[in-house]
Amino acid sequence: IGYRRDLIMKIEQSVVEESVEYDRIIKKLKQHIKNFQKFLTEDYKKACAKVSKAEKVYTELVAKNSEFLAYVSTLTILNNILFKLDAIRSVLKTYRSYLVFVAPLSWRQQHDESLRGKVQSIQFESGKFVTDNDLVETLDIDNMVEAARVELRNPFPARLYFKRPEQMIYLFRTMELQSREYLTQLSKTDAPFRLLQDRIKQLKQATKQELDYFQYYIDGINHEIDRENYNEAHLQDKFFRILNETFYDSVASPSTLKLKICIEFVYEEVFGKCEEGHQSVKDPMKILEVMYEDFNLRLDSLDFKIV
Template identity: 75%
Template sequence: IGYRRDLIMKIEHSMAEETREHKEIVSKLKKHVKNFQTFLTEDYKIASAKVAKAEKLYAELVSKNAEFLGYVSKITILNNILFKLDAIRSILKTYRSYLMFVAPLSWRKLHDENLKHLPSNQYQSGEFVTDNDLVETLNIDKMIEVARRELQNPYPAYLYFKRPQQMMYLFRSMELQSREYLLQLSKTDVPYRLLRERIKQLKYTTQKEIEYFQYYIDLLNNEIGRETYNENHLKKNFFRILNTMFYDGVASPSTLKLKICIEYVYEQIFGRCEEGHQNLQDPMKILEVMYEDYNLRLDSLDFNIVNQARKDFFAQDLKTMTNAYKAQREL
């Protein structure tokens, strides 16, 4: 029973505390709700004031935009008017240049500002001058500046053609000249076609002849090339023979020594010095004949005389060798 009573007391105490906390929470919640309502009221007032101000500014902006669009439309109209005036100005300048160009040269010599500074022999080469100062279409400032300069310094106000009939007469003359040209062209059309056909045939014939001559030129070039090759081959063989066999037989060191030896023998035998022979055949024939005669004379000698000469030669040779040996011993 005591435990139950304590439990009931604890429950009642907890309920009392929770009731107190609940009342505090409810009072705080009411206070927060009241503050939030006050905040919403003040914020709504501020927002309403800002919306009213924004509506007023928007109305002013709409009025300014309408005014701006009015200005833009006026500027567009003025720009279109300026473009039209500039186009008319360009057309008038072109037409004036054309009238000045087709005028007689004698009159242009006195009044055309483009020809006054040129010598008289250059009048015939005058060109049709249009507006050299081209204006950019979208550059209004430059267009106005060019127009202002032209208005400040305008062209002279005189032209050669003052009535439309003058230009009509000019065009009529041009038509007559064109008709005459067409008549002459129709008359010369057939001869011109024949001439073109003849020129075509002549070109074809000339091309064939050129090909024909080119064939023979190539043939001659081949012949020349073959002859050049043969010439080089002969030169090669000639110099090979000249530098090998001919050199060995005529100008080699051994041949020169033989020639010197033959000349020396010839000089010793005949006892006189002659200029160099053109070839070795003549002195060699003479020496050969003399050698054969010498051999025949040797063959006809007595055997005792030959033995005596051999002994004398051996004795002389022995004496020479003995003297050489003694000289060597003395050294």
């Protein structure tokens, strides 16, 4: 019974302690909830302030964007105006160059910058005018403005030969008459020109045939030359074979040389003693001398390459 009472007392004491701890935790929880509510309230106020500031910034951004679009629109309009002015300037320059180009040469030599100081013998001049493709290169605003500034500093003199539209109309009418005359002459010379082209074509074809014939003839001659060269080489080979064998044995062999030396010795011995009474062998030796000289002449008449 005492143990049970002690256990009940311990349990009651634990319950009291837990109740105190529970009350303390509840108090802290309420304080945390109060602090969290305060934090949420302050954070909401800050968020509302930031949202208000963001809306104000967005409104200002929209206003700036509208202002920027207005500037862009104005700049685009100004660029278009500049492009139109530059196109007008280019067209006027081209038209002025054309009017100066078609003016008489005597007037151009006095007023045209490109012909000033040149001789009177100038009759024709090649010119190049600005086209739409060339205008694409002037789309850079800075370059366009700089070029216009340079031209405005030193403008071309306002001197033109054609001052009335009738003068240009007369010029174009003259060109039209010249073109009509050219077409008339072209229609008259078209048939002879075509006939001449046909004749030239026939002549080229005949020339080609003649060239083919001559080429065939030349090939035949070359074939004959090759055959003659072959025969010549064959005969030369035979001749050298005869020369190196039979002719050598009969002319340049040691026995022939010995015979030649013997004949010369006998000749000298006989003719050296003719005054001593050996007149009977003089005539045969004369004949041998003639034959020997003829033999030497025949040897000398041979080709040097063959010998």
